[in-house]
Amino acid sequence: MKYLSDKALERLRDAAELPDLSSTRYRVLERVARGGMGAVYAAEDEKLRRRVALKVLDVPGNDADLTNRLIREARVLARLEHPGIVPVHDVGTLADGRVFYTMKFVEGQRLDKFIESVTSISDSLRLFLRICDAVAFAHAQGVLHRDLKPANIMVGSFGEVLVMDWGLAKLLPGTARRPSQVADPDATVFEKPTQASDSDVGTEATVVTGHGTVMGTPGYMSPEQARGDVEHLDARSDIFSLGALLRFLLTEVQAKGRGVAGSRLDRSLEAICAKAAASAPADRYSSVTELLQDVSRYLDGLPVAARRETFLERLVRYYRRYRFFVLLIAAYLLMRVLILFFLHR
């Protein structure tokens, strides 16, 4: 039997890992990312001669959970037609039995890298507003993302912001579905245990209390999601993640010393972050639109809903907002005083 050197072993791993696209119109170019259940490759659509991103499961097999998750992700993406959400092109099965889908290939940087080039708090807030816009749209379509974090946001080379990786997405109860849409709203957060009985599989709550595995990202996952309180997950769970995301963006810019002066965040921004990422869902913004409007108000120099400001703060804010007019009036008054002073000498 031939001895395989370490180099040959690595080469075989690389070779074996590549998806077999012989039955498709795609050709693999390179692997660009790897996740828990599969990998994403840059591929060429040979018919349309364009670059696409192809997401495929690692292994062919009888794991219906993983397969259904990937299909569900593709279908969720297909229903979310928004400039801030990566569009899906195609879904199918490879010759080796693995399920795949293709989507727009986004050339750009992940948010956690891109933020290094952001130089002001207001720029980072405008970036955040575009993320909120995409998430608000998804919520309006009855879809929760459930894994919002910097690594799942891409900023394209033309500044476009795209919310990626909808693998943990969940359809909210009561969402109107088209007849062809058979996505199961329950199965994406908790992996069904192999030993669960049939009755365990029916609802998330049962799975959770029985043997469920919480899926999400610590630090960005809401407390109720971390607890496995699936029945009560709603838009506010994503709002918690957005709050954590906002804090990340602001502290990253702040840390570089190119944002607002001082080592602390502006109190209004701090209040917005705190309200969005409050432990109790009832204390958070009730919708992403509310959060978005509060951040917009801050950018426009208006009072934010997250915090009641003091009289002095209101004066400072007015000064910042109407600095030109305030200075103009001050100059005018100063001139009047000086004229009066010289006239009475």
Next chain:
Amino acid sequence: MGEDNFQPGGDRFPPTRRSVIEAIGGIDAEERERALESLCAAYWKPIYKYIRLRWNRPADEAQDLTQGFFLEVLERELLAKFDATKSRLRTYLRVCVDSFVSNEDKAGRRQKRGGNIAHVALDFAAAEEELGGVVMDPAAIPSPESLEDFFEKEWLRSLFSLAVEELHQFCITGKRERAFRLFEAYDLDGNDKISYEQLAKENSIPVSDVTNALAWARREFRRIALERLRELCGSEEGFQREARSAFGRNAK
């Protein structure tokens, strides 16, 4: 497209081999023997090398212990106690090896074994030669984690070697020896500088033929390796986990 169109696996890749864990616990003696041979073929080398390194045993003693371990698996029905939901088979076997060697030491037993697994050629000389590259300095005894990594790597090497061997036989039977030769030259010989163009020139064929032959060989290699892996796993979930670990370098 309906959900049914995506049923994983479909009828393309039915599990063609029964799990060795089930077969060894079965009542059919012939099937049990075949299963033990499969298990032995995939694991004897990693186990032998592991005993040499972890237990620092001389070659003859390690050979004896390796053969003794597989008899122990059969006699004490160790695989019947394996729970695929709790651990991976190779982790379980490694722990069993540790326990076996430790017990053998306590009992002071030393006997020549090996009759029952005569069908598997245990080429200890080749295993020794392969070990030549491994650091055996007792002062540099690896940590438990690195020993585990070592065992994992040797297990993967063994699995891939068996798959390559089977692919070779498959190519001979299917008269696709040239595809195997190209696969061997490009993927197995560890030559980083070789190119598709060079292979095409050497074999007097178009580059597209090299591309197609390599794509085919890799696909078949993957299929065979996965079949072998499935055979060595106790459950579908275990298989999925193992396959991700074997083929996905960064997967956890």
